[in-house]
Amino acid sequence: MATAESSSLYLKRTSKLFRISLILGIVALVIGAFGVFQVLVFGNLGNLSTEVPWGLWVGLYEYFVLLEVGAVLSFTLLRYGGGIKELDKLGPIIMLTALAALVGALVSIFHDLGQPFRVWMPILRPDFGSLLTWMIWLHLAYMIILIIELWAYRFGRKDIVKKMAYISLPAGAALVAVLGSFLSVAAARPLWNDLLLPVVYLISAFVVGTGVVLLQHLIFSPVYGTSEYHKLAHKLGRWFFSWILVGIFTALTISLVMTYAEVPATAAILRQMLFGDYAWTLWVFHVGLGILLPVALLFWQEKMKTDRARKYALGGASGLLVLNFLMVPMNVVIPALAYRYDHVRDTLVRFEYFPQLVEWLVMVFVVGLMLVIFAVGIRLVIQPFYRIALQAPATATTTSGASEDDNEPLFNNEEQ
Amino acid sequence: MSTENTNLSPDSIFNMKKNRTGNGHAMPPEASEMGTGNTGTGNGTRKQSGCDLSRRDFLKSMGAGAAVVGVAAGCSRAHANEGLEHLEGTNLVMVIDLQRCTGCGGCDIACKNENNLRQGHFWSHHITHTTGKFPNVRFEYLPTLCNHCENAPCEKACPTSALHKVHGGVTAHDPSKCIGCRACIINCPYGEIHAHFGQPHEEWEDEEELIAGVTGSAKSTLKEVGGERIPYYNNERENHGLGNRHHGIVEKCDFCLHRLRESKLPSCVKRCPTDARIFGDLNDPNSSVSRVLANYRPFLRMEHLGTRPKVYYVRSFNSASDYPQTKGELAENIEISKPAQEKQLFG
Numbered sequence: 001m002a003t004a005e006s007s008s009l010y011l012k013r014t015s016k017l018f019r020i021s022l023i024l025g026i027v028a029l030v031i032g033a034f035g036v037f038q039v040l041v042f043g044n045l046g047n048l049s050t051e052v053p054w055g056l057w058v059g060l061y062e063y064f065v066l067l068e069v070g071a072v073l074s075f076t077l078l079r080y081g082g083g084i085k086e087l088d089k090l091g092p093i094i095m096l097t098a099l100a101a102l103v104g105a106l107v108s109i110f111h112d113l114g115q116p117f118r119v120w121m122p123i124l125r126p127d128f129g130s131l132l133t134w135m136i137w138l139h140l141a142y143m144i145i146l147i148i149e150l151w152a153y154r155f156g157r158k159d160i161v162k163k164m165a166y167i168s169l170p171a172g173a174a175l176v177a178v179l180g181s182f183l184s185v186a187a188a189r190p191l192w193n194d195l196l197l198p199v200v201y202l203i204s205a206f207v208v209g210t211g212v213v214l215l216q217h218l219i220f221s222p223v224y225g226t227s228e229y230h231k232l233a234h235k236l237g238r239w240f241f242s243w244i245l246v247g248i249f250t251a252l253t254i255s256l257v258m259t260y261a262e263v264p265a266t267a268a269i270l271r272q273m274l275f276g277d278y279a280w281t282l283w284v285f286h287v288g289l290g291i292l293l294p295v296a297l298l299f300w301q302e303k304m305k306t307d308r309a310r311k312y313a314l315g316g317a318s319g320l321l322v323l324n325f326l327m328v329p330m331n332v333v334i335p336a337l338a339y340r341y342d343h344v345r346d347t348l349v350r351f352e353y354f355p356q357l358v359e360w361l362v363m364v365f366v367v368g369l370m371l372v373i374f375a376v377g378i379r380l381v382i383q384p385f386y387r388i389a390l391q392a393p394a395t396a397t398t399t400s401g402a403s404e405d406d407n408e409p410l411f412n413n414e415e416q
Numbered sequence: 417m418s419t420e421n422t423n424l425s426p427d428s429i430f431n432m433k434k435n436r437t438g439n440g441h442a443m444p445p446e447a448s449e450m451g452t453g454n455t456g457t458g459n460g461t462r463k464q465s466g467c468d469l470s471r472r473d474f475l476k477s478m479g480a481g482a483a484v485v486g487v488a489a490g491c492s493r494a495h496a497n498e499g500l501e502h503l504e505g506t507n508l509v510m511v512i513d514l515q516r517c518t519g520c521g522g523c524d525i526a527c528k529n530e531n532n533l534r535q536g537h538f539w540s541h542h543i544t545h546t547t548g549k550f551p552n553v554r555f556e557y558l559p560t561l562c563n564h565c566e567n568a569p570c571e572k573a574c575p576t577s578a579l580h581k582v583h584g585g586v587t588a589h590d591p592s593k594c595i596g597c598r599a600c601i602i603n604c605p606y607g608e609i610h611a612h613f614g615q616p617h618e619e620w621e622d623e624e625e626l627i628a629g630v631t632g633s634a635k636s637t638l639k640e641v642g643g644e645r646i647p648y649y650n651n652e653r654e655n656h657g658l659g660n661r662h663h664g665i666v667e668k669c670d671f672c673l674h675r676l677r678e679s680k681l682p683s684c685v686k687r688c689p690t691d692a693r694i695f696g697d698l699n700d701p702n703s704s705v706s707r708v709l710a711n712y713r714p715f716l717r718m719e720h721l722g723t724r725p726k727v728y729y730v731r732s733f734n735s736a737s738d739y740p741q742t743k744g745e746l747a748e749n750i751e752i753s754k755p756a757q758e759k760q761l762f763g
């Protein structure tokens with residue numbers, strides 16, 4: 001049974017995290033505001049051009065979509081597919097993370113628009129023949145799902161939580177599929193066209209999403225430090241490792257197929273990605289820090305003697321992967337635009353692009369905004385949820401016709 | 417408004433509507449069998465006036481319970497065709513005869529002047545390509561512009577219908593609907609859409625003298641000739657779309673819709689000194705474009721992508737001068753006399 005001591009400890013810990021997030025968030029917002037001002041007032045779009053029309057902001061957008069959808073899909077799969085009931089305690093944190101990432105994605109892409117204040121147009125005067133329109137509408141639907149789910153957590157409505165979880169599965173899968181298809185259908189960009197991005201992105205979402213679930217469990221679990229905590233961390237670590245293996249297999253096979261075929265337009269761009277001037281971003285951040293080191297840590301933690309050391313190894317692995325995963329969309333979006341195959345001259349043309357200060361500043365602003373949303377969410381949802389769950393575990397509201405499972409409390413404190 | 421008469425006979429664009437075959441395919445059957453490029457049945461044949469939505473428009477309007485909004489968007493197409501009613505049912509295409517083209521670049525200049533294009537933006541441009549080793553060198557010059565693809569990926573990608581088809585199958589752009597997402601640039605395989613970042617013609621605000629103390633600056637030149645934003649501004653461009661584009665949107669060739677409205681040929685066609693650019697209705701079997709395409713097998717840019725371009729290229733840029741009679745040789749420095757070669761060939 002949860003003790004008053006453990007619950008007050010948890011509230012204290014989340015309050016501390018609330019303060020850290022809020023302070024860091026506000027600092028980032030203040031710094032990043034300069035960039036936002038430049039974009040919205042002076043229309044400064046950094047280094048973007050006709051030749052490289054998308055850059056850091058679109059990469060960020062894709063990264064946040066992968067985070068937002070990946071976290072929810074992985075959580076739902078682990079909780080309802082894998083039957084890991086202990087994850088119920090983590091539900092609201094995951095939904096909050098996803099909501100913050102969703103806002104981050106939308107704010108990033110908002111700044112990318114040449115005419116940001118016309119953003120209402122695809123909503124009110126949409127053209128559903130465009131995948132971009134679908135992306136916007138799916139985002140809105142997804143946002144509503146996440147808000148309802150958070151609200152249901154906040155008020156202990158497990159029946160709604162479960163229904164929303166099931167709805168979020170197809171909605172999330174559709175969002176990722178559209179995100180990938182949107183690039184993959186561009187026959188003008190052979191790299192995207194060959195990359196099977198809807199599938200690659202769906203797998204990527206599971207890789208990074210499982211990493212987010214593990215990381216959030218390690219930081220935010222209400223059963224922090226208990227044996228249940230370590231057991232669950234270990235279990236999630238194994239799932240995480242499995243998804244990384246699936247991801248590596250997918251990336252390797254697709255790259256090998258593209259290289260083997262030697263279709264000039266694709267092969268030339270791929271070669272640049274792997275060995276060109278900016279290849280170090282791929283090898284250092286994505287492959288080295290984002291995959292090899294996490295895999296090494298995941299191997300290593302299996303041999304570790306103490307729970308504490310294992311916790312740090314798992315935290316390091318998931319943190320590194322989640323952060324460096326930004327390089328996945330970056331390396332999908334930018335090289336395909338920076339290199340264009342000229343079919344008349346039969347040669348690869350290169351365009352320069354490296355994000356300018358204003359682009360980085362907007363990124364800082366977006367991260368700040370996400371931290372503030374996260375902090376506010378801790379106060380408005382996480383702490384009340386935890387209080388409700390502690391005080392009245394057996395009186396969680398249910399609707400008539402709800403299954404037995406729905407009548408269980410949102411999380412079972414007996415397990416503590 | 418200019419009163420110049422630039423109409424060609426018999427494919428006068430005045431007479432396009434009268435001459436059209438409706439849903440005809442202007443190419444002779446032999447040409448099609450030869451796999452002669454894509455002559456297309458033409459977007460121009462599709463009904464686009466009023467609220468008559470094409471199947472694609474209708475499908476676009478479906479989805480997520482937004483049919484009402486979608487239908488409303490479809491109806492706004494009627495507005496897009498305002499002034500272009502005489503082009504209904506036509507399939508406007510351009511044929512570029514590379515043999516006639518001298519590579520003078522006059523079309524590029526005409527387009528820049530006609531459409532008030534800013535520095536660095538070319539709606540009509542060219543690609544040059546030199547191969548071989550002196551003196552056996554081949555130089556190619558390929559004039560390029562928006563292909564007004566029948567299956568236009570830019571139009572499909574546009575979330576607001578800012579890019580849309582109008583009568584004649586022309587891919588038009590509505591600057592007031594453009595949100596500047598640049599999805600169209602990403603999807604155009606030909607690089608024919610340009611992002612307009614910054615104020616129009618900022619380059620003319622430059623006060624730096626090209627050679628200090630010797631030449632004037634861009635700004636002083638502008639002042640001297642009494643120009644507003646640019647020394648020469650063509651206000652006829654305002655008859656369709658914007659005279660000058662503004663920050664954050666994209667821009668592209670629209671076959672000079674402001675001129676087509678007045679039944680005038682596009683400026684690049686009008687100004688081409690060698691008549692290498694030929695323009696007209698492919699649905700009319702007697703139009704010049706139909707006749708040229710009946711004679712020459714055209715090639716289309718990146719035809720394999722299925723975009724079905726409406727800019728056709730015929731013949732080759734290189735001169736038709738003949739090369740010496742030869743059967744070739746086996747390798748460098750091996751001279752095979754005619755009898756020896758024959759012996760080799762026939763045992």
Ligand code: SF4
Pocket residue numbers: 561562563564565568569570571587603604605606607608609668723
């Ligand atoms: S050439 Fe490019 S801009 Fe022109 S219609 Fe085709 S895809 Fe669109």
Ligand code: SF4
Pocket residue numbers: 573574575576577578579589593594595596597598599600601665666
């Ligand atoms: S930039 Fe403008 S024209 Fe191009 S896809 Fe976006 S809204 Fe459409």
